[in-house]
Amino acid sequence: MFMKKQDFRTKVIHGEATHYKDPYNSLVPPIYQTATFTFDTAEQVERRFAGDEEGPIYSRLGNPTVQMLEQKMAVLEEGEAALAFGSGMGAVSAVVLSLVNAGDHILCSKGVYGCTFGFLNMLHEKFNVSHTFSNLTNELEIESQLSNYTTCIYIETPINPTMQLIDLALVVKVAKKHKIKVVVDNTFSSPYLQQPLLFGCDIVLHSATKYLCGHGDVIGGIVVSDESYIEELSKTVRKDIGAIMSPFDAWLLLRGLKTLAVRMDRHCENAEEIVNKLSEHPKIESIVYPFSSSDQQLAKKQMKQGGGLITFSLKNGSKKTAQKLMNELNLIKIAVSLGDAETLIQHPATMTHAVVGEEERERMGITENMIRLSIGLEAWEDIWNDLEHALQKV
Template identity: 60%
Template sequence: MKKEDTHRFETKAIHSGYDPKEHLDSLTPPIYQTSTFTFPSIEQGSKRFAGSEDGYIYSRLTNPTVTVLEERMAQLEEGEAALAFASGMAAVSAVLMNVTKANDHILCSQGVYGCTFGLLQLLKEKYNIDYTLSQLATAEDITSNIRENTTCIYIETPINPTMKLIDLQLVANLAKEKGIKVVVDNTFSTPYLQKPLKLGCDLVVHSATKYIGGHGDVIGGIVVGDLKVISEIKKTTQKDIGGVISPFDAWLLIRGIKTLAVRMERHCETAEVVARQLKNHSKVKKVYYPGHQSQSDHDVMTKQMKKAGGLLSFELSGTYEETIKVVDKLKLIKIAVSLGDAETLIQHPASMTHAVVPEDIRKRMGISNQLLRLSIGLEAWEDIWGDLEQALNAI
């Protein structure tokens, strides 16, 4: 890890982790599109393999382009070190494998991404690593669900797709008393809006595919934490399982990060307007958006987030068939399961991202058949709302 960058977020997003003098004065980080690196001598190659000398060996282990991405993300999350992966799920898998062993227990927020839920099921079936879904809303919620074999508390906040929030400082304080690691999926907020490590959490994971990349053209994952833990993951799970990111994909994420701050400002600004318009429409039963003062956990948002984010969900008052009709009537807004892109995207969680979750658990998570998730893009808010309005008025 290089010396801490003391610049502000917007400046770090453009400059941190990269010195042109180290790369033939290239303004933009080069793409080191190579699988392996040569050694001047056997002696030097041996030293690098032994870890007694810094240097590159093989791109599954380290790569100069990937290093720039990792150092930049560590600076933005204000962590000691970071690791880049081929996908968000590769990052999540690596972390959960690091903090658990057979017969351990994971305490999770009530809602998690569908593939994360699938991974939890796999860990339970193959390695008897049990998990519990909890609201994590109060100290009692948290402590009553902690077992002797709980080694990890895994949190999404805002939760996908209900946008519920978890008080990270509360969880971190209680977990620290018992020596339990707290892992936070910070994909929805990005380090621009929320910094879990500064609130006492241990590890942050991202699907960098989303807001970090920001353009819908790359798949990637990030883990940030203290140097010791990140080094352990790097030397074991990442090296031996091999879910590493390619240099070109790392380069695309570096490019995306440069505009992260300005994009997040626009996403948040438009989401606030669209959420307000949806709330006032007669066909909408409820809007889930942390920026609404009427939302029960609004105080948590003001305490730990800079703004409420660019995602919202809304539930229609009609039938499932009418819900699907609304989505199919959209013209500008695209039906897709990702988020954080320049384009506004909509999806139906019950039949898409959370289809793998059994119906009874989906209902406990608050995911009804009338719930839709909207990722606000960078288009004019008037055009986004105009498309939603015409579709809602069609039922």
């Protein structure tokens, strides 16, 4: 039966897996909550281990519920295949490990998540895998920071927590010339707002804990790329290190994904209202939000909307001022995560990026008076009332 290409809002609901059809035709995908799978014959075991027959063997190697999630994520990111991991850092570390050998070099966007920073430092200390942070703003700059040992360019866009953007098409242009892989952490945007593979990037990853789940009750990671890369990643790093996702968490993510488009629209609408209010407040020094910043033109080029994350700094502020503001809040909760139904606030210098040294934080643009706000799904008026009350107290 012929069907036109579906809109993203339809694919998040109907882009289900075609494998492992439930014999009872359950509308909701079943949870295959099992560690291992039995076989009809010893010969069947041999065929599956040899790769001559499809089918589950052991849930660390592949589980039907998890594979349903992987197939859906591949569809949503316009990729060929995907792999699910037990955490966002499981996904990050698996991808980086798959692309480097001892002595190699990674070129990174100017800022990255604090634990990604810690992992890069560990690779440097233990295996002499070096990394360089770059603004990635023009071809000449990117070219000058590559070496014969550069194996990948690792990007966050928007960057956590500064919300700066990286021009994906520009980076891909340089990377293709040097046959270097481009990896994008797309957590802040979700595939609803940004699809890096369509710009020529090679690998996209997510902390599925955030917008993909949307309800703050799952820890998980996702990697999407071409079939050959995903197959190799599955057979090597994920299999041997074992950062797998549980079937129940995969089922929760499949459920959460169905409302991704609706939720992201609300996150973005609320964020725009809060940005407008903050921009008029006398105690705010600066605000960074993709669709209302100096990166606005680039944001509109590669993002559908601005997202639900806002970074702002307080006038004449300090760490104590920022913490005072957070302590005065009632509705908004202090937490390191993002993308939940609840509005969350955090102080990057002492929370998500506490592992990053002070000098490096300053180079990344993370100041003591900077606050990151993850806008939830509440009425924006209530979010603002809480913020306004707290601002009056600092």
